[in-house]
Amino acid sequence: MQMNKTRQLNIERIAETTRENITDYGIPNVFEVAEKLGYRVIRYPIGEDSFLGFSMIRDAEGIIFSNSSTILSREIFTVAHEIGHHKLHLSEQEGKTIIKDETLTGHTEEEIEANYFAACLLMPREKVDKFIRFELHDKPVEKWNGLDIARIQTAFSVSYDMALIRLKELEKLNGEQIERLKQDKAENTASKLLNAIKGNINLCISSDAKIVPAEYLEWAISNYNEKLIPKSSLEAVLNYVDIPVEELNLPPEKSDKDESFDDLLRGVD
Numbered sequence: 001m002q003m004n005k006t007r008q009l010n011i012e013r014i015a016e017t018t019r020e021n022i023t024d025y026g027i028p029n030v031f032e033v034a035e036k037l038g039y040r041v042i043r044y045p046i047g048e049d050s051f052l053g054f055s056m057i058r059d060a061e062g063i064i065f066s067n068s069s070t071i072l073s074r075e076i077f078t079v080a081h082e083i084g085h086h087k088l089h090l091s092e093q094e095g096k097t098i099i100k101d102e103t104l105t106g107h108t109e110e111e112i113e114a115n116y117f118a119a120c121l122l123m124p125r126e127k128v129d130k131f132i133r134f135e136l137h138d139k140p141v142e143k144w145n146g147l148d149i150a151r152i153q154t155a156f157s158v159s160y161d162m163a164l165i166r167l168k169e170l171e172k173l174n175g176e177q178i179e180r181l182k183q184d185k186a187e188n189t190a191s192k193l194l195n196a197i198k199g200n201i202n203l204c205i206s207s208d209a210k211i212v213p214a215e216y217l218e219w220a221i222s223n224y225n226e227k228l229i230p231k232s233s234l235e236a237v238l239n240y241v242d243i244p245v246e247e248l249n250l251p252p253e254k255s256d257k258d259e260s261f262d263d264l265l266r267g268v269d
């Protein structure tokens with residue numbers, strides 16, 4: 001499936017507006033960017049083989065979940081992709097409030113668009129041009145090797161493969177050059193290449209981050225204090241981020257109300 005040119009340009013424009021004041025080549029911290037855009041970002045290690053993430057609107061609030069068991073470069077791409085779903089596809093008025101991503105290889109129109117948005121957000125055309133000019137000194141592409149891709153990876157916080165896909169999309173590399181650079185990765189592995197240039201090796205490792213917006217925790221605690229939820233529900237929420245409930249010096253439980261708070265963080269199954 002192909003996007004038409006108008007839609008493509010439209011997505012590029014939205015990605016550019018989303019980047020706003022970022023002067024770096026890439027986005028140093030996409031999680032922070034998502035928060036600044038007003039989304040509640042939840043990161044949790046739900047296992048390598050589990051789904052990648054989801055975007056959701058709930059009570060007029062945009063939520064982005066990402067699986068931090070995946071390697072960081074992939075998790076970054078997932079969050080950029082989910083921002084794309086929020087910008088392009090989700091709307092409470094139209095009754096579409098959730099999109100879950102098992103993989104990022106979906107071929108539906110929405111998935112192709114969200115991937116394109118993420119690519120434009122993380123590796124905008126003019127930033128790639130600048131990088132090639134100022135950092136690679138317009139080195140002829142026939143002479144590029146895996147180390148150059150590792151440099152691009154580090155500057156744009158993307159995976160080796162994503163860098164290649166985007167460079168092909170931007171017509172910087174042809175099929176033959178891509179194959180040669182893929183070979184380079186197969187022989188050396190992306191982390192060795194990153195190591196060699198003192199690049200960002202973390203991109204190849206999962207962060208296993210457990211991040212829940214502070215507001216959710218505060219809300220849970222105040223709901224407990226207001227006796228709206230039982231201690232067990234508060235405990236469940238705090239367990240999620242490895243905080244033992246005893247650490248909070250909360251007043252003892254008096255209410256026996258059984259209103260469940262679990263659905264706050266349950267997300268989707």
Ligand SMILES: [Zn+2]
Pocket residue numbers: 081085099100101110111114
């Ligand atoms: Zn998606």
